[in-house]
Amino acid sequence: MPVTLNAEQKMISLMAKDFARKELEPNAAAWEKNQTFPIDAVRKMGGLGLLGMMVPTEYGGSGAGAVSYCLALQEIAYACASTAVTMSVANLSTEPLLKFGSEAQKEKYLSRLASGELLGCFALTEPSAGSDPGSLQLRAEDRGSHYLVNGTKIFITHGGYADVVNLIARTGQDKGNKDLSAFIVEKGFPGFSVGAKEDKMGLRASNTVELIFEDCKIPRENLLGKLGQGFKIAMTALDSGRIGIASQALGIARACMDEAVGYARERRQFGKAISSFQAIQWMIADMATGIEAARLLTLSAARKKDQGVPFTREASMAKLFSSETANRVAYQALQIHGGYGYTKEFKIERLARDARATTIYEGTSEVQRIVIAREVLKV
Ligand SMILES: Cc1cc2nc3c(=O)[nH]c(=O)nc-3n(C[C@H](O)[C@H](O)[C@H](O)COP(=O)(O)OP(=O)(O)OC[C@H]3O[C@@H](n4cnc5c(N)ncnc54)[C@H](O)[C@@H]3O)c2cc1C
Structure with a gap:
């Protein structure tokens, strides 16, 4: 069923677009090149209500909902994919508190x-636990007034700038998903520090780091939800997060297509614009079709979330399809640029590197297929 946008959703989308085109797009290439995390822009996004879009107004959020979130995040990603992953994770980080706090x-x-x-x-994520959270080793021991935490997390988006960490830790002796619990960690807690930063292929303005816990004391009142609910809390957060990554991928895909269309109209070979060649036109037709299908899947997942009905299957479908589409579109757009697409002179090179991460984080494409098949087969 088509998703009709209301006046507020259209207004939020336009506001995000305006902000992104003025504040992010002119800086995105330099931030990426220099690995500069755009903390000032991120704080401004907070002021615009873009970091708490699922948080109701009584708790200081914009309460805009998932459809608005999806539209706004696309616009941010179109301009700067690194900033978009921060917007996505910042919004995700409010979900465990909202649902279980x-x-x-x-x-x-x-x-x-x-x-x-x-x-x-x-x-x-930990060194030995990526797709399989049941292998988590970071441990939180009950010491009465506090939990004592030891272990390491890796690949944590903007972990070096975060004030608050949603931490998933093992609290019991069992292996697997049962003995996991969630905690809220503040950056000043003793024994908590930030480790090495990843030198990534793309999204280089996003700060991806290791978090180290050495006899870190977390006050008892910072247990989130009940003991043993950590797996459920993480999966609930990731359901919402996947709508965010689907939207990020969609924004990147749209930017790639616009670059390809612009270039194809300008570039001349054999005495004509290359956009007149059917091979180029078919690539563009496939891009436009994939993007429209990804847009509809993503909006449909977001609408279900707004309606308060289960959306696990739809969120995984949206994440799978949008991220795979973004990668296909990015590589076709690069192909249309020919040799120039393979140089730093053209934006498509950065967009293609940024797109690559979207099929990996918040559950790889293989993990999304596992989730979707489980939902369809009810196993
Ligand atoms: C830029 C970036 C940002 C990130 N940000 C965060 C963050 O903020 N917080 C966080 O916690 N994590 C974060 N991650 C980690 C990310 O979620 C993991 O990298 C991802 O879940 C995959 O885990 P892994 O890298 O250990 O790969 P593995 O799980 O080791 O997977 C390796 C390969 O095996 C496949 N595979 C694994 N299990 C199966 C299976 N059962 N069936 C079929 N195939 C399988 C995978 O699909 C993949 O192709 C980030 C990663 C990146 C790259």
Whole structure:
């Protein structure tokens, strides 16, 4: 069923587009080249309500909902994919608090996360636990007034700038998903530090780091939800997060197509614009079709979330299809640029590197297929 946008959703999309074109796009290439994390722009996005879009107004968020979030994130990604992954993770980091937090935790953190005063991150991945959270080794031991945490998280988006970490840790002796719990960690807690930064292929303005916990003391009141609910909390957060990554991929794909169309109209070979060749036209037709299908899948998942009905299957479908589409579109757009596409002179080279991560994080394409098949087969 088509998703009709209301006046507020259109207004939010335009506001995000205006911000992104003025504040992000002119700087995106330099930030990427110099690996500059755009902290000032991120704080401004908080001021515009873009970091707490699922947070209701009574907790200081914009309460704009998932469809608006998806539209706004696309516009941010179109201009700067690195900033878009931060917007996605910042919004994701409010979900565990919203769904599982105590009233005191919501009061303490939510409005400050939504306004951008605090930046939140999400720490699940470890060296031995990527697709399989059941292999998590970071351990939190109950010491009465506090939990004592030891272990390492890796690949944590904007972990070096985050004020608050949603941490998933093992709290029992069992292996697998059962003994995991979630905690809220503040950056000043003793024993918590930021480790090495990844030197990545793309999204180089996004700060991807290791988080180190050495006898880190987390106060008892910072347990999020109930003991043993960590896996459920992480998967709930990732369902929403996948709508974000689908939107990010869509924004990148749209930018790639626009670059390809512009270049194909300008570039002349055999006495004609290359856009007159059917081979080029077919690539552009495939790009436009893939992007439209990804847009509809992503909006449909977002609408289900806004309606409060289950959306796990739709979020995984949207993430799978949009991210695979973004990669296909990026490589076709690069192909249309010929040799120039393979140089740093043209934007498509950066967009193709940025697109690559979208089929990997928040569950690889293979993991999305596992989720979708499980939902379809009910196994
Ligand atoms: C830029 C970036 C940012 C990230 N940000 C965060 C973050 O903020 N927080 C966080 O917690 N993590 C983050 N991650 C980590 C990311 O979520 C993991 O990299 C991802 O989940 C895959 O885990 P892995 O890298 O260990 O790969 P592995 O799990 O080792 O997978 C390797 C390969 O095996 C395949 N595979 C694994 N299991 C199966 C299976 N059962 N069936 C079929 N194929 C399988 C995978 O699909 C993949 O192709 C980030 C990663 C990147 C690159």
